[in-house]
Amino acid sequence: MINRIRAIRKQKGLTLAELAAACDPPTTAQTVGRLETGMRNLSLKWMDRIAAALGVDPETLVRSEANDRAQVVATLGPDGAEPLASTRDALMPTEIGGDAVRVVLAIETSAGEYRAGDQLWLRQLAPEDAAQAINRDVLVPRKGGRFAFGRLIDRRGSLVGVLPVGAGQKQVVVDDPAWIAVAEMLVRPL
Structure with missing residues (x-):
């Protein structure tokens, strides 16, 4: 399974330290970094903590390698369409905001x-x-x-x-x- 913590964190504009502080209870930026890179196992307990801090459902943090996600490849600004330095996973509408119905x-x-x-x-x-x-x-x-x-x-x-x-x-x-x-x-x- 591929871990999507980094992609979601960056899409929400959070640093490692900000995400770590938003966890309940708070953790360290190093721990979040290890979870993102796979250096530390992403247990169900950690999935729940990180997902709550990011305001997404826990299952959005992981995905199967076989299922390709839509990719954000460019941004549209005042000078037209500009490519991103690297693509990132697009968030689905259901992944955007917390636990609201x-x-x-x-x-x-x-x-x-x-x-x-x-x-x-x-x-x-x-x-x-x-x-x-x-x-x-x-x-x-x-x-x-x-x-x-x-x-x-x-x-x-x-x-x-x-x-x-x-x-x-x-x-x-x-x-x-x-x-x-x-x-x-x-x-x-x-």
Whole structure:
């Protein structure tokens, strides 16, 4: 099995020392370095500690040699596409952020900036955390198994105001939703 700790750590912009300090309990940069290089065995206990510090699922730290991952080969900047000095594994949408529940909204009809065929990955928040989603696209469960989708424009007490993405639509007010899912990633086939 190939260990992906270094690739994930670098993709998240962490140094060995920062990752070591983020472990619970904290460890040393040397220990993390030995785990990354395979000089020390990556036990299940270490996988859990390192994964928690990186905010990913433990199974994302290892992969089979037979399964090739998508590679990041270039970056797009103001001067166009530039090659990376060395390629790195691309993180899958499910590997990006911690233990939050994720839901996916499949777009069947173009609306606003979304096109038919898009998938919108959303992260669930508790209703009391809705302030961090103001002016972002959200999916909110409504009574009777329905949903409201659009820009979160208001949060007052137990009421949540969502402005649908289609032109000329009226605000939808949801009373006391069980959760609010904020858009994090758009997957669009070309």
